[in-house]
Amino acid sequence: MNQPLLDIQNVTVEYPAKGFRAKPFRALSNVSLDVRAGECVGLVGESGSGKTTLGRAVLGLAPVTEGKVLFRGQDIAHAGRSERRELATDIQVVFQDPYTSLNPSRTVEQILAEPLTVRKVPRSESSKRIKALFEMVRLPADSGNRLPREFSGGQRQRIAIARALALKPELIVCDEPVSALDLSTQARVLELFKDIQEQTHVAYLFVSHDLEVVRHISHRVAVMYRGDIVEFGDGDQVTSAPRHPYTQRLFFAAPVADPEAQAQRREERHRLLAEQTA
Amino acid sequence: MSTPVHAPNPQLAVIPPEAAAKASLLRRVLRNPLALGSLLFLAVIIVSAVAAPLLAPHNPNTADISAVLSSPDSGHLLGTDGAGRDVLSRLLFGAQFSLAGALLALVTSIVIGVTGGLLAGYYGKWIDTASTWVISMLMALPAIIVLLAARAVVGPSLWASMLIFGVMLSPAFFRLVYASVSAVRNELYVDAARVSGLSDTRIIGIHILTVVRAPIVVQSAIVGGVALAVQSGLEFLGLGDINVPTWGQMLSDGFTNLYTAPLLIIWPALAIGLTLISLTLLANSLRDELERSNAPRRRRRKQPAEQPAVVGEEVMRHDDGGLAGEAVLRIENLSVGYETGDGGTKRVVHDVSLTVARGEVHGLVGESGSGKTQTAWSALRLLPEGGRITGGSIFFHGDDLAALNEKDMEKIRGSRIAYIPQEPMSNLDPSFTIGSQLVEPMRICLRMSKKEATTRALALLARVGIPNPERTFAAYPHQVSGGMAQRVLIAGAISCNPDLLIADEPTTALDVTVQAEVLDLLRDLQSEFRMAVILVTHNFGVVADLCDRVSVMRLGRIVETGPTRSIFAYPRHPYTRELLGAILGETSPRGPLATFDAGPSASPSRKGALR
Incomplete structure (x- = not known):
């Protein structure tokens, strides 16, 4: 009954290394995580921690060498090309970089129509759907025949979100979707993510390096460190009272935008580091 | 929310005229006189080749023994050759066969090279290994020798030799396509297309072929020329089929009769030479036009790209009882502009004034396009190409850096003013x-x-x-x-014990735990060396951690300036308030998912609600 939407079980990802008989590079080791329908699970970690790799493994863009990725109970870790194409209606993606994730030579309408055309959605219905998408991501209704380069970073990210929503998926893997954006744009795009989730009950696997972004959007949060999940639990607890030493270091390292509070946090960080090394 | 007013980078928000962006390559090429000339000449050659049976007054192979090497007259407009055949007719039919031969070589090499390049570049793995191996081998073979050997085996045939030469030429396309495809293959939009459920053929057709289309056109003009030249060479050497008139053969005949009828060599030489020149010029101008379309910035800047004017707005200054020490850097009414394509100047920094005292950290904070980095670079006099200080002064210990010559500036830069960049690796x-x-x-x-x-x-x-x-x-x-x-x-x-340190987003590229360490280091060093520091950042946490004073910048102007504590506690400018309000740290966490709308039972209504 209470089966999670996405259930990642003991997944290991290894990339073959260059050179004869070289040891493969292990990006993820034995990672388990689950996402329920309509839920946002934040995945936070520093560069090289494997958080992006986990997202790509769910999308079938990274080689899963061991373990299972169950989507509605079905293992999709080794889904073939045609099975993957079927999954496109269920699992979608929003990438970090809104500048390279949209083909610069295609209009916004062509970009959004692409997944629909593949599914043989009739033209009239597809243009209706695109209009609805523009409204959902709050883009001007006449954006259709413009090229991506005519939009700002925040607007491009809205286009990418609209593309992800086109097929009404149940899960969207969001790979650092607000990291390339300015502060105020970032806040607005995060609100959009939240609103869309409340309207459509789509689930997010939300990858970010920023503890505050993750705290703001996630119901539950997982912390990754060197290819492993070190802490996973309720978003509030993980992001405000972390238990694992690494999460604690991460928490105290992020500067607060308040000089007094930051001075205090700095002190606490130094104390914590002294304790942890002792 | 959806208004483009908040576009962080004003340049990106400028919308170029749709028509200009999409002006077809063909139309642009036609506007280029050199390309137009070449195209016209090639068109004439092609039309006369196709219409050769209609235009030619005689059969090209009919030898009239009574009229060997006759000079031009009414019966033979260009005279006859050493075997008494009509030169004009041979020239026209020669065009037909020479061009068809070159075309055969071209098509063969395109088919092999482009398909191979697409497959190898897109799929990689063993296809990549195998085809790269084959292509390398082809490139190692000397084409002329292969063609001579082939002639010995299959006999003198224009078509066979051009087919083989096409295979030999295919690496030209293979390498071009392979390089572009491998570059595009890992673009995020190709990943996104894959996740959208597009089949490989569709991805190649939509996203990959469009990237290589234009370079293939350019390469075709070049390869076509090469094929024609080599074919003429072979025919000139007498390795061709005697019954198929080509320009190369005519050249050979003219060469034999060089002393008796010197005009004979002129016609084929002109035909070959002019065709080759046209093809090369066409390829060059195509390439020029393509490259121009990749740099639309120049054209775009011609638009009145001035930002929404914030003219005359007062800088909100927080009172702080004056500076703590002697001023190291005093910027007064600084303006920075960039030259635009039409000779105008686009200003990116307007009327900025700020003072940094010894031992003080001054933060310049703002979003992208706010001019904070431009201001910092001006103090180093290291503005990128096209940028210059258009007004104001930068006093560093009393010297005006804005007016200093480059030689004196070099003495100051690096030793007395130091710089920490954003991207450590690329520096x-x-x-x-x-x-x-x-x-x-x-x-x-x-x-x-x-x-x-x-x-x-x-x-x-x-x-x-x-x-x-x-x-x-x-x-x-x-x-x-x-x-x-x-x-x-x-x-x-x-x-070098600098007096002033300019740090441009020094921790932005770093992980948060490393950022904290680097901030600690900067704080220690700053108090140890008593440096004045300008810290450019977009992160208010970094400002709170390190800065004594802060100036908030927006669209090239300082909107609010004062001691850090005062700005955080009592932001006065609406923009500062907006930025501080956008910080997520203040907001409450989202909390756990309400359980009643979870679970598979919610799915059907969910799908329905979407429509």
């Missing part, structure tokens, strides 16, 4: 060791001996918290992490 030269990059500046600006400089460099590396200074000293930049590289650059920046 270290990968081909020199870290040690040599630290020692060299010290030998110049502090006039130290190599030994003294080495000792000091090692001490500095230890000072910035590098665990094993000797090893890092001898290492190359790629052997250290980003955080370590930033420490190395900090060591380099403080090596």
